[in-house]
Amino acid sequence: MAQTLGSVSASKAVPTVCHMHVGPRCRSPAQRADWQRRGCSQRSWRCRSLEQEYLSSLGGLVGYAGAQDDSSTASDGASRAPAAASDTDTIAAIVTGSAQGAVSIIRVSGKAAVPIAQQVFTPQSAAATRRRRAAAAQCTAADERAAWQPESHKVYYGSALDAEGAVLDEVLLLAMLAPRSYTSEDVVELHTHGGGVSAARVLQRCLEAGARLAQPGEFTLRAFLNGRLDLAQAESVAQLIDARTVAAADSALAGLAGGVGQIVQAMRTECLDLLVEMDVRIDFDEDLPPLDVPALVQRIQALSQQLAAALDTARQGQLLRSGLQVALVGRPNVGKSSLLNALSGTERAIVTAIAGTTRDIVEAGVVIGGVPITLLDTAGMRESSDMVEKIGVERSVAAARQADMVMLVVDAAAGWGPEDAEIAQQMFTSSSSGPAAWSSDWSSSSSDEEASSGSTSSGSKEHANGSGGGKRGAPALLVLNKVDLAQHAEQQQQQNGSSLQQSAHRCAVQQFGVPAAVANQFAAVVSTSAATREGLEALQQAVLRLAGAPQLAPGGVSWAVNERQGEALIRAKEALQRVQSSISDELPVDFWTIDLRAAVLALGEVSGEDVTEEVLDSIFSRFCIGK
Amino acid sequence: MSCNPSIGGLAKGILVREVDALDGLMGRAADAAGIQFRMLNASKGPAVRGPRAQMDRLLYKREVQRLLADVPGLTIRDGAVVDLLVDSRLGSSGPTTSSSSSSNSFGTRAGSGCDASAPVGGPAVAGVVLASGERILCRSVVVTTGTFLRGVIHIGSQSRPAGRVASLIATRAASKADTAAAAVRDAESTDTADEMAAGAATRLAQRFDELGFKLGRLKTGTPPRLDGRTIDWSVCTEQPSDDPATPFSFLDMQQPGWLPPAAQVSCYGTRTTAASEALVLDCMASGRGAVFGSGLTMGQGGAVEPRYCPSLETKFKRFPGRSHHVWLEPEGLGTDVVYPNGLSNSLEPEDQLRLLATVPGLEAARMLVPAYAVEYDYVDPRELLPSLETRRLRGLFLAGQINGTTGYEEAAAQGLVAGANAAAPGDPLLLSRSDAYLGVLVDDLVGRGTSEPYRMLSARAEFRLRLRPDTADLRLTGLGMELGLVGKERAAAFLQRRRHVSETAQLLDAVRLSSSAWARHGFQVAQDGDSISVAQMLTRAGTTLPQLAAAAAAERAAGWEQLQGLAAAAAGQQVPCGSSSSSSSNSSTCSTTGGGDGSSGWASGEWPSRCAVETAVADAHYRPYLNKMEAEVAELRRDEALRIPSNIDYSLLQLSAEDREKLTAARPASLAAAQRIPGVTPSALLMLLQHVRKRQPRGGGGSSSSSNSALAQAAAAEAASAGT
Numbered sequence A: 001m002a003q004t005l006g007s008v009s010a011s012k013a014v015p016t017v018c019h020m021h022v023g024p025r026c027r028s029p030a031q032r033a034d035w036q037r038r039g040c041s042q043r044s045w046r047c048r049s050l051e052q053e054y055l056s057s058l059g060g061l062v063g064y065a066g067a068q069d070d071s072s073t074a075s076d077g078a079s080r081a082p083a084a085a086s087d088t089d090t091i092a093a094i095v096t097g098s099a100q101g102a103v104s105i106i107r108v109s110g111k112a113a114v115p116i117a118q119q120v121f122t123p124q125s126a127a128a129t130r131r132r133r134a135a136a137a138q139c140t141a142a143d144e145r146a147a148w149q150p151e152s153h154k155v156y157y158g159s160a161l162d163a164e165g166a167v168l169d170e171v172l173l174l175a176m177l178a179p180r181s182y183t184s185e186d187v188v189e190l191h192t193h194g195g196g197v198s199a200a201r202v203l204q205r206c207l208e209a210g211a212r213l214a215q216p217g218e219f220t221l222r223a224f225l226n227g228r229l230d231l232a233q234a235e236s237v238a239q240l241i242d243a244r245t246v247a248a249a250d251s252a253l254a255g256l257a258g259g260v261g262q263i264v265q266a267m268r269t270e271c272l273d274l275l276v277e278m279d280v281r282i283d284f285d286e287d288l289p290p291l292d293v294p295a296l297v298q299r300i301q302a303l304s305q306q307l308a309a310a311l312d313t314a315r316q317g318q319l320l321r322s323g324l325q326v327a328l329v330g331r332p333n334v335g336k337s338s339l340l341n342a343l344s345g346t347e348r349a350i351v352t353a354i355a356g357t358t359r360d361i362v363e364a365g366v367v368i369g370g371v372p373i374t375l376l377d378t379a380g381m382r383e384s385s386d387m388v389e390k391i392g393v394e395r396s397v398a399a400a401r402q403a404d405m406v407m408l409v410v411d412a413a414a415g416w417g418p419e420d421a422e423i424a425q426q427m428f429t430s431s432s433s434g435p436a437a438w439s440s441d442w443s444s445s446s447s448d449e450e451a452s453s454g455s456t457s458s459g460s461k462e463h464a465n466g467s468g469g470g471k472r473g474a475p476a477l478l479v480l481n482k483v484d485l486a487q488h489a490e491q492q493q494q495q496n497g498s499s500l501q502q503s504a505h506r507c508a509v510q511q512f513g514v515p516a517a518v519a520n521q522f523a524a525v526v527s528t529s530a531a532t533r534e535g536l537e538a539l540q541q542a543v544l545r546l547a548g549a550p551q552l553a554p555g556g557v558s559w560a561v562n563e564r565q566g567e568a569l570i571r572a573k574e575a576l577q578r579v580q581s582s583i584s585d586e587l588p589v590d591f592w593t594i595d596l597r598a599a600v601l602a603l604g605e606v607s608g609e610d611v612t613e614e615v616l617d618s619i620f621s622r623f624c625i626g627k
Numbered sequence B: 001m002s003c004n005p006s007i008g009g010l011a012k013g014i015l016v017r018e019v020d021a022l023d024g025l026m027g028r029a030a031d032a033a034g035i036q037f038r039m040l041n042a043s044k045g046p047a048v049r050g051p052r053a054q055m056d057r058l059l060y061k062r063e064v065q066r067l068l069a070d071v072p073g074l075t076i077r078d079g080a081v082v083d084l085l086v087d088s089r090l091g092s093s094g095p096t097t098s099s100s101s102s103s104n105s106f107g108t109r110a111g112s113g114c115d116a117s118a119p120v121g122g123p124a125v126a127g128v129v130l131a132s133g134e135r136i137l138c139r140s141v142v143v144t145t146g147t148f149l150r151g152v153i154h155i156g157s158q159s160r161p162a163g164r165v166a167s168l169i170a171t172r173a174a175s176k177a178d179t180a181a182a183a184v185r186d187a188e189s190t191d192t193a194d195e196m197a198a199g200a201a202t203r204l205a206q207r208f209d210e211l212g213f214k215l216g217r218l219k220t221g222t223p224p225r226l227d228g229r230t231i232d233w234s235v236c237t238e239q240p241s242d243d244p245a246t247p248f249s250f251l252d253m254q255q256p257g258w259l260p261p262a263a264q265v266s267c268y269g270t271r272t273t274a275a276s277e278a279l280v281l282d283c284m285a286s287g288r289g290a291v292f293g294s295g296l297t298m299g300q301g302g303a304v305e306p307r308y309c310p311s312l313e314t315k316f317k318r319f320p321g322r323s324h325h326v327w328l329e330p331e332g333l334g335t336d337v338v339y340p341n342g343l344s345n346s347l348e349p350e351d352q353l354r355l356l357a358t359v360p361g362l363e364a365a366r367m368l369v370p371a372y373a374v375e376y377d378y379v380d381p382r383e384l385l386p387s388l389e390t391r392r393l394r395g396l397f398l399a400g401q402i403n404g405t406t407g408y409e410e411a412a413a414q415g416l417v418a419g420a421n422a423a424a425p426g427d428p429l430l431l432s433r434s435d436a437y438l439g440v441l442v443d444d445l446v447g448r449g450t451s452e453p454y455r456m457l458s459a460r461a462e463f464r465l466r467l468r469p470d471t472a473d474l475r476l477t478g479l480g481m482e483l484g485l486v487g488k489e490r491a492a493a494f495l496q497r498r499r500h501v502s503e504t505a506q507l508l509d510a511v512r513l514s515s516s517a518w519a520r521h522g523f524q525v526a527q528d529g530d531s532i533s534v535a536q537m538l539t540r541a542g543t544t545l546p547q548l549a550a551a552a553a554a555e556r557a558a559g560w561e562q563l564q565g566l567a568a569a570a571a572g573q574q575v576p577c578g579s580s581s582s583s584s585s586n587s588s589t590c591s592t593t594g595g596g597d598g599s600s601g602w603a604s605g606e607w608p609s610r611c612a613v614e615t616a617v618a619d620a621h622y623r624p625y626l627n628k629m630e631a632e633v634a635e636l637r638r639d640e641a642l643r644i645p646s647n648i649d650y651s652l653l654q655l656s657a658e659d660r661e662k663l664t665a666a667r668p669a670s671l672a673a674a675q676r677i678p679g680v681t682p683s684a685l686l687m688l689l690q691h692v693r694k695r696q697p698r699g700g701g702g703s704s705s706s707s708n709s710a711l712a713q714a715a716a717a718e719a720a721s722a723g724t
Helices: A002-008 A029-041 A050-062 A066-070 A113-120 A124-136 A141-147 A197-208 A218-225 A233-244 A246-254 A260-283 A294-315 A318-322 A336-344 A386-400 A418-429 A448-453 A498-510 A534-547 A563-584 A589-605 A611-622 B014-020 B026-035 B057-069 B170-176 B176-210 B276-286 B313-319 B349-356 B409-423 B437-449 B469-481 B488-510 B515-521 B534-538 B545-554 B560-570 B609-640 B657-666 B670-677 B683-692 B703-722
Strands: A089-096 A103-109 A121-123 A153-162 A169-174 A187-193 A324-329 A362-370 A371-377 A407-411 A474-481 A523-529 B006-008 B032-039 B050-055 B083-088 B106-109 B122-131 B136-137 B140-143 B152-155 B158-161 B215-222 B226-227 B237-239 B267-271 B323-331 B337-341 B365-369 B372-379 B396-398 B510-512 B531-533
Touching: A066 B534, A089 A197, A089 A218, A103 A113, A103 A197, A103 A218, A103 B215, A113 A121, A113 A169, A113 A187, A113 A197, A121 A169, A121 B372, A141 A294, A153 A197, A169 A197, A218 A233, A218 B683, A260 A294, A260 A589, A260 A611, A294 A563, A294 B014, A294 B050, A318 B488, A324 A336, A324 A386, A336 A362, A336 A371, A336 A407, A336 A534, A362 A534, A386 A534, A407 A418, A448 B313, A448 B703, A474 A534, A498 A523, A523 A534, A611 B083, B006 B014, B006 B026, B014 B026, B014 B140, B014 B409, B014 B437, B014 B469, B026 B032, B026 B050, B026 B057, B026 B409, B032 B323, B050 B057, B057 B176, B083 B176, B122 B140, B136 B237, B140 B409, B140 B703, B176 B215, B176 B372, B276 B349, B349 B365, B396 B409, B409 B437, B469 B488, B469 B609, B488 B560, B488 B609, B510 B515, B515 B545, B531 B534, B534 B545, B560 B609, B609 B670, B657 B670, B657 B683, B670 B683
Parallel strands: A324 A371, A324 A407, A407 A474, A474 A523, B140 B396
Antiparallel strands: A089 A103, A103 A187, A121 A153, A153 A169, A169 A187, A362 A371, B006 B050, B032 B050, B083 B122, B106 B140, B122 B136, B152 B158, B152 B372, B215 B372, B226 B337, B226 B365, B237 B267, B267 B323, B323 B337, B510 B531
């Protein structure tokens, strides 16, 4: 397909190796904020309908690019599609996942799939005809488009047009008419160029033309509901699409057995307790002591804080499913490419002794401790008059800004130099300035205002544990490469414990001349040799630790929450906020209980229990009720 | 009334209002027979308030009989039913009968129309057999056996089959002279009927067994009865009736200046002491007291009792070192019998006497009847459809304690649902959890069953902010009218009240002041320059209509005169009329056509009643929350619209054994109900969803369109049945 597209539109060919950061990355700050908003505003605030449940439970497993990734590109109107989605809608989403590829596929499924395609797409033959006819006679474009009828299971080449008729992209269209399609409905797939922008625009156009953004797992749900798949198949499709690694699959299946699960359980118990305190006073006109409102408010506040903390942890579970982007930056010829090759066990990047060999971003996938990690090798940062290299450097900066973690690679043999210092300074200063921060936004959940205003990480990066004080942005690693060539190499130890971490920092300062102030800004310092593979394991450990995922080693405790569970936590937190505002607005106690119950339900959704009976059980065991 | 003669209470009072909204008799009878009215939770929000009233037992009974006699088309036949006639021919339409009848243990009503909600095929009920041997043929039977189904009462270690203890002794002992003769006659006939019913109910229970119904056993208890003349009231706390009293019935509520027709009395409170606790614990330790069906005493955990209505033994055991409330409630105006609410126990009678001596005020009290416990059979309510018709036997409906519930209000609510559906199975009365406590009650019972006597609690109603006691009529009476359940008088009164509420709401929305104007009158509002309506102001805690009306009047805001009139109506004052008013004596109606300038009068010529204003104000108060709840309600409706066929064969679905067992036991009527069955897995629900969708008839065109139309039909049907 890539070749086909490439051949028909050479001008828009997208480099297959280069990594452009313009694509819809699933963890951009805006999208995370969106994830949060959707967690509550779009979903019902207490409990969701059955189908909604299924969608999200499947979505928790499926979580493919679909709705989540592209919601930020969709118009507000479209992304606020009714929560009570029924299969009367025609749905659309980019189905090719968040990873970059040469081609993106937009799938449209439902009754209106063909009419929508007719609005969005014009086959080339028709376009040619139209031009000819337009010259000869009066014939509107709309007429032309309506006249075109796709045949099932046939590929058409043509253009996707916006509402004014301007070309958005050259695309291939594949129609699969009901019932011979994945969902058993009319399905139209539009194959656009990869790289995100084209696909996002075409999707946007489909939404304007009447489609609704599909929710995660919704195509599969429809396939299942229409009898195309049995349940086992639906689940395995979901896993196939989503579980990028075995660890992710384990985590999804293990649910919340330990770790966060226990924390959630404890929070739920506390919430239930509070609810009982209030409910008992509503249902029983007994001589109970009056509610201690200040104490209740205090407990609710404490609970809100715990929830925020759990959410931070929970968010890290996303790593399991969507992986981690790690950018290798540094001045030229410090061995970034060698390091990438060594870590990924490939010869992905071309390595030469010539500084500036890498002109563009090279990416390599690697699984470390069960976490899918994308390593981004970048062009060495230096002033350059070479046009191509200059662009490469710009891309390096951009990639580092988008990455979840940045490794600054320095040449241990050469020691710390002014160029290294400049890059380091750029790393740590740019992060505090505006939206183009280095950071990706893990901690925006700590404050809803932050999230909704779309600002980036003004919150601290607690999960970059043990790092220097007050640092902002994505966690950064200092890698002292080529230690085999350095004189002090023999004194280096394997450093992977937190107690050794200090010594690594000290060592960097003392032996390689890294200024202490700079060294302390890094969350970890590791010495490696790409050539001898020395220190590579320590580097992997450090990456995992900085990702906040020390327990992610295969066979370890699964504490990741899936998207559905994450949303439940957010709903719980928002419910508690409403309780607090009901209390401060001096509304009567029956108002408080409604939202508190919503919080219990949301927390219970993680494990699915029955609230009413629990409340009653607790009331009757704790209070002497009954005349 | 076999237990405490009181009606209503928290959540239960809302059930009474709902029964009343559908033109049931309970609310009207309770208003006529109430001798102490109280609004519980009055300090909390209007959604969780519960009207409650102490009844005069005799007055209540007479009132119900009087109201029953007035029901058109109802023939009452007195007799004990001992057996059911069953027509086991498959798909038979059953015999028809022209007569309706009821007896004191259960009634039958002739059904009509088609059997839309009934199980398809299978055996059907064909009539009943009376103790006299007489057979009454009919299509529908509603069984309401109370606690009589194989009932055994335990008085201390003595036990005998009965549904309740004879009322004669107490009545004879404590009746006041002027009413004694009538009361004794009444008690005699009640006791005779009880005895017959107890015998009959035992035979009926055997019949249920034979028919394969899953039966369970429940226990409940009742305290001793005391002679009020021997109680030292001076040491007790008085609890007088509310003034003014709030009636149950919407009909009475709309009567301006309604007052309870019966004389009002007070209840009194006292408390148990450490000596009471020591005595009860000692009795339990020595193994004295009732031995239950399990062969164990209460102290040995011999019976499962309702958690919300624990016996004294349980209270002392579970919450040691505490004093417990005892409410002394009169059983009527013409009797000195007092019901000491809170002293329920199953101790030996002599121990009970010693117990009374430990409670302040009761030291010298004469015990007319000892406390006793009752064990009785109930049918697992999961045997029922949401119409309360049994799955096993078409045309057979069950209501009340036989379904595992407790309380008069719960029984009345079920009686109404079962009765309506028995009379017109083609026009079923099916209520959603989001519409009524009635819906919650039926859904809980039918979907989840119960292992203790089920009592309605507001904690069970997740949509309780929508289910206010004062909106029961607005929620249900319209539907009742469509189904033919509501009489003319109520229909007219309802339409009037609904109009009043909506006119009031319109005015509350229409009268607006600028934010600075509100601020001038001491209201803390954001100064964003927007004008704010009275309705919006009412969502704020602590704001009252009179305050807002005063501010509007001072600012001369459009509509301020009417608003002041409303505020006055809400305060129960004379409504100010137009200048030269033809003021009627009626405190809440006022004509604008009588020569006044009309400008200050009410648009439709008649001022909203106080209760209508209160409802509209509460609506405004709750509006933000109700709006938020709408989405949830819509979702619930959608899931409820996905009906699961009653004849679904779960063994044909790919389900785990556990899921299959749970679904088979509960037989949920809709996906919404299936979702609430504890422990059913999402996979099972998904299978069920697929199954339900698949069996919808396929239309032409794409597969999605066919299921859409089916969904739409289902939704339309649901909307129609919801009625609003």
